[in-house]
Amino acid sequence: MKTTLQTQLKIADPDGFYEKLLDAHRGLTDEQCAQLDARLILLLANQIGDDRVLAECIEAAARPFAQARP
Amino acid sequence: MPDDHTFPPAIRAATAVTGGAYELPVYPFVEPAELRGERLRHPVVIVGAGLTGLTAACDCALRGIPAVVIDEDDTVGVRGAASRGICYAQKSLEIYKRLGILDRMLAKGIQWSVGRTFAGNDEVYAFDLKKVQSHSVSEQPPFINLQQFYVEWFLVERIYELGLVELRWKNRLIDIAPDDERVVLTVQTPAGSYTLEASWVVDCSGAHSAIRDKLGVRASGAKIPDRWCISDVRFEHEPPAERWTWIEAPFNENRAVWQHLMADRVWRLDYQMPADADPEAISRPEVVAARLRRQFGPDVKYELVWVGPYAYRSLCLDAFRVGRVLFAGDAAHVMSPFGARGGNSGIQDADNLVWKLALVLEGKAPERLLDSYAVERRQAALDNIRITDRTTRFLSPPTRVEKRFRDAVISLAREFPFARGFVNTGRLSSPTRYEDSPIAVGEHAGVHVQNVALALPNGARGDLVDLLQRCDHAVLGFFHGDLDALTARELDALEQRYPVRFFCVRSEEGRTSTFPSVIDDEGKLTAQLHGAPGAVALVRPDLYLAGTLEEPSAADIERALRKLLAIE
Numbered sequence: 278m279k280t281t282l283q284t285q286l287k288i289a290d291p292d293g294f295y296e297k298l299l300d301a302h303r304g305l306t307d308e309q310c311a312q313l314d315a316r317l318i319l320l321l322a323n324q325i326g327d328d329r330v331l332a333e334c335i336e337a338a339a340r341p342f343a344q345a346r347p
Numbered sequence: 348m349p350d351d352h353t354f355p356p357a358i359r360a361a362t363a364v365t366g367g368a369y370e371l372p373v374y375p376f377v378e379p380a381e382l383r384g385e386r387l388r389h390p391v392v393i394v395g396a397g398l399t400g401l402t403a404a405c406d407c408a409l410r411g412i413p414a415v416v417i418d419e420d421d422t423v424g425v426r427g428a429a430s431r432g433i434c435y436a437q438k439s440l441e442i443y444k445r446l447g448i449l450d451r452m453l454a455k456g457i458q459w460s461v462g463r464t465f466a467g468n469d470e471v472y473a474f475d476l477k478k479v480q481s482h483s484v485s486e487q488p489p490f491i492n493l494q495q496f497y498v499e500w501f502l503v504e505r506i507y508e509l510g511l512v513e514l515r516w517k518n519r520l521i522d523i524a525p526d527d528e529r530v531v532l533t534v535q536t537p538a539g540s541y542t543l544e545a546s547w548v549v550d551c552s553g554a555h556s557a558i559r560d561k562l563g564v565r566a567s568g569a570k571i572p573d574r575w576c577i578s579d580v581r582f583e584h585e586p587p588a589e590r591w592t593w594i595e596a597p598f599n600e601n602r603a604v605w606q607h608l609m610a611d612r613v614w615r616l617d618y619q620m621p622a623d624a625d626p627e628a629i630s631r632p633e634v635v636a637a638r639l640r641r642q643f644g645p646d647v648k649y650e651l652v653w654v655g656p657y658a659y660r661s662l663c664l665d666a667f668r669v670g671r672v673l674f675a676g677d678a679a680h681v682m683s684p685f686g687a688r689g690g691n692s693g694i695q696d697a698d699n700l701v702w703k704l705a706l707v708l709e710g711k712a713p714e715r716l717l718d719s720y721a722v723e724r725r726q727a728a729l730d731n732i733r734i735t736d737r738t739t740r741f742l743s744p745p746t747r748v749e750k751r752f753r754d755a756v757i758s759l760a761r762e763f764p765f766a767r768g769f770v771n772t773g774r775l776s777s778p779t780r781y782e783d784s785p786i787a788v789g790e791h792a793g794v795h796v797q798n799v800a801l802a803l804p805n806g807a808r809g810d811l812v813d814l815l816q817r818c819d820h821a822v823l824g825f826f827h828g829d830l831d832a833l834t835a836r837e838l839d840a841l842e843q844r845y846p847v848r849f850f851c852v853r854s855e856e857g858r859t860s861t862f863p864s865v866i867d868d869e870g871k872l873t874a875q876l877h878g879a880p881g882a883v884a885l886v887r888p889d890l891y892l893a894g895t896l897e898e899p900s901a902a903d904i905e906r907a908l909r910k911l912l913a914i915e
Binding site: 311312316318319320323 | 748751752754755756758759763765766769
C-alpha cells in the first residue's frame with residue numbers, strides 16, 4: 278500500500294512550534310504532562326481527520342516499541 | 348400488563364407469579380403427544396422460549412412451519428438472573444412489524460429523545476435526537492425502551508393467535524443426539540420424560556447452552572472483570588423523562604451509572620460496581636436503598652421492582668451450524684450489554700434463519716443455504732463483540748494510560764463537540780453488513796434495506812414490510828425502469844420456477860401496467876437499491892440486499908437467484 282504519511286517537514290517555523298510544545302509542559306508534573314499530551318493528541322488527530330493517515334501515524338510512532346510487546 | 352389484548356381462553360394465565368412488582372403470566376403445561384404414545388417427526392424444534400426462540404417461533408408460524416418450542420419455565424421474562432434487555436433498535440422494530448407485534452410494543456414502550464452525559468458533578472454534554480439530523484429512511488423509530496418480558500409476552504400471544512407453533516412449557520432438555528437424518532432430543536416434563544424427534548433444531552437456550560457443550564462446539568471469548576448491579580424502581584417523584592448517563596458518578600464512587608425510563612414508569616438504574624464486588628452483598632435491599640439515597644437524596648420515595656447484579660463476558664461459537672443443529676442468540680454469542688446488541692442480534696439471528704429454513708423445508712433451496720446463516724450471523728456476532736468490547740474499554744479502563752485518555756476525552760468533550768464522538772457509553776445495535784456472505788449476488792450485497800414507505804401494487808400506501816408480508820418467503824426482485832413485454836414474460840417465467848416475486852419500481856403513478864408495480868415517490872427505495880434504469884435488485888426476505896444487477900438478461904437474473912438460494 279502506498280504510504281500517505283507526510284515525512285517531509287510541513288511546519289513553517291519548526292523551532293517556534295517546538296518551543297511552544299515544550300513551554301506548554303513547563304512546570305507540570307509528569308502526570309499532568311501525560312494528561313496534556315493526551316488532550317493534544319486527540320485535538321491534533323481531529324485536525325488530521327483522515328483514518329488512514331492517523332493509522333499510519335500511530336504505526337510509525339509505535340514502531341520503536343514493537344519488540345517490547347509480549 | 349397487556350390489557351389491550353384478548354388472551355385466547357384456553358391459555359389464559361391461571362395464576363400470576365411475582366417477578367418483583369410485575370405480575371407475569373403463567374402458561375399451562377400440556378402433556379405432549381409423544382407422552383401419549385404418538386411418534387412424530389417435527390420439522391423444527393426450538394430450544395428455549397426467550398427473545399430469540401420466540402422470535403424464531405413466531406416467524407415459523409408466519410411461514411407455515413409447525414415448529415415445537417420447548418422451555419423449562421412456564422412464564423416470560425426472568426426468574427433469577429436471566430436476560431433483562433430494555434432497548435429495541437430499528438431493525439428489530441422492522442422485524443416485529445412483520446411478525447405483527449410492533450403496534451403493541453410502540454403503545455407500551457418509551458421513546459426518549461433527550462440524552463445527557465455526566466462526569467463528576469456536572470454535565471459533559473447533552474443532545475436531543477429530535478434536533479439531530481437522522482439518516483434513517485425507515486418507517487420505524489430509531490429505537491424504543493421496553494422491558495424484555497413484554498416483548499416475549501407479546502410474541503407468546505401472537506404465536507397462540509397464529510396457532511401453528513406448539514409452545515411446550517415445563518419441558519426441559521436432558522439430552523440431544525443428532526445424526527445425518529434427524530435430531531433426537533430427550534425431554535423431561537412433570538408428566539415424565541419423552542423422546543422428541545426433529546429434522547432441525549434451533550438452539551436458543553441462552554448463554555449457558557447445554558447443547559453447545561454436549562455437541563462439543565468450540566468457542567472463543569474473554570472474561571471481563573466488569574461488574575454491574577441493576578435496580579429497577581418506580582419513583583413517587585419522577586426524574587425528567589430523559590436518558591442520563593454518568594461516566595463517573597460522584598454518588599457511585601466515580602463509577603458509571605445509567606438512568607433509563609421503561610414502560611409502566613419503571614426506571615432502569617444500572618450501577619457499575621467494583622470488579623471484586625460480591626453480587627449478594629451489592630443487591631441487598633438496604634444496600635440498594637443506600638445507593639438510591641446517595642443518588643436521589645435522603646428523602647427519595649420509591650418502590651423497588653427488581654434488583655439484579657450481573658457480570659458479563661464475550662463468547663462466540665466457532666460454528667453456528669453443526670449438521671442439523673443451528674445456534675442462535677446467546678447460545679451462539681455472548682457480549683456485554685452496551686448498545687443493546689445481545690437481544691437485538693438474537694432477533695436478527697432469527698430473522699436471518701427462518702426464511703432459509705422455510706425454503707429448505709419446502710424443497711425450494713438445498714440444505715447448504717443454512718450455511719449462509721452460519722457465516723453471516725457469526726460475522727455479525729464478531730462485529731458486535733468488537734464494538735461492545737470498545738465500550739467496555741471506555742467504561743472500565745484497564746490501565747492508567749487508558750484512564751488518562753478517557754479523562755482527556757471527557758475534558759475535551761465539555762468544550763469541543765468533536766470529542767463527544769469519542770465518548771463511548773454504548774453504540775446502539777445496527778444491522779451488520781454481511782461482508783463475506785456466500786449468497787451475495789451483485790453490487791452492494793449484504794447491506795440492510797430499511798423499511799421505506801411505498802405505494803403497493805394495489806395502490807394502497809404501505810411499506811416494504813407490507814410488501815414482504817404478501818410474498819411469503821420469496822425473494823423480492825425490483826426492476827427499475829420501463830419493462831417491455833418480452834422481459835415481463837421472462838420474469839414471469841422465473842417466478843414459476845423460483846421463490847421470487849418481481850416488481851417494477853416507478854417514481855410516480857403513470858401508465859397502467861399489467862406488471863405489479865410499487866411507487867417509490869420519494870425515491871427512498873431506489874436510492875437504497877442503487878436502482879439505475881434497467882437494474883434489477885434482489886432483496887432477501889430479511890430485508891438485506893443480495894445484490895443489484897446492472898441491466899441483466901433473464902439468464903443473469905436466473906444465475907443470481909440460483910446463487911442466492913445456494914442451488915449452485
